[in-house]
Amino acid sequence: MASEITLKFFQNVIKGITASTGFDSCMKKMTIVSGGVGHCLAEMKVEQEHVNKRGTLHGGCIATLVDIVSTIALTSASEEHLLGVSVELSVSYLKPAMLDQVVQIDSKSVKIGKNLAFLEAVVKNKENGDLIATAKHTKFVGGERSRI
Numbered sequence: 001m002a003s004e005i006t007l008k009f010f011q012n013v014i015k016g017i018t019a020s021t022g023f024d025s026c027m028k029k030m031t032i033v034s035g036g037v038g039h040c041l042a043e044m045k046v047e048q049e050h051v052n053k054r055g056t057l058h059g060g061c062i063a064t065l066v067d068i069v070s071t072i073a074l075t076s077a078s079e080e081h082l083l084g085v086s087v088e089l090s091v092s093y094l095k096p097a098m099l100d101q102v103v104q105i106d107s108k109s110v111k112i113g114k115n116l117a118f119l120e121a122v123v124k125n126k127e128n129g130d131l132i133a134t135a136k137h138t139k140f141v142g143g144e145r146s147r148i
Contacts, residue, residue, distance in 0.1 A: 084139030
C-alpha cells in the first residue's frame with residue numbers, strides 16, 4: 001500500500017511539473033517507475049526531440065532529467081514536500097545514449113539540512129545497464145517558497 005501511495009504521489013508531482021507550458025513540459029515523455037522516501041526511479045525513451053546532431057541524447061536533456069527526478073526524490077524525503085531551488089548541478093557524462101534507447105534516471109536524497117539539500121543521481125541504459133551519467137545536485141530548501 002505504501003508503494004502505491006508513493007507512486008501516486010510521484011505521478012502527481014510529475015504531472016504538475018510537466019503540465020506547464022514552460023521548459024519543464026519537455027519531460028512529458030518521462031515516466032516514474034518506482035520510488036520511496038527520498039528516492040525516485042524514472043525512465044524515458046530517447047526520441048528525436050531529445051537528441052543532438054549526432055543522434056545521441058543531448059547533455060542538456062540529461063541535466064534536465066537529473067534536475068527533475070532528483071527534485072521529485074527530494075519532495076518525498078520529508079513531510080514538508082520540499083521543492084527547493086537549484087544551487088548547483090554537476091553532471092559527468094560517461095557514455096552516449098542513442099536514439100530509441102530507454103534511459104533510467106535513479107535519484108536519491110543524500111542529506112537534507114536546514115537550508116541545503118544534497119541529492120545524487122545516475123543515468124543508465126535500461127537494456128544493458130551501461131552508466132551514461134552521474135550527477136550531484138544541491139538545492140536551497142530554506143524559506144516558504146521552497147515547498148510545494
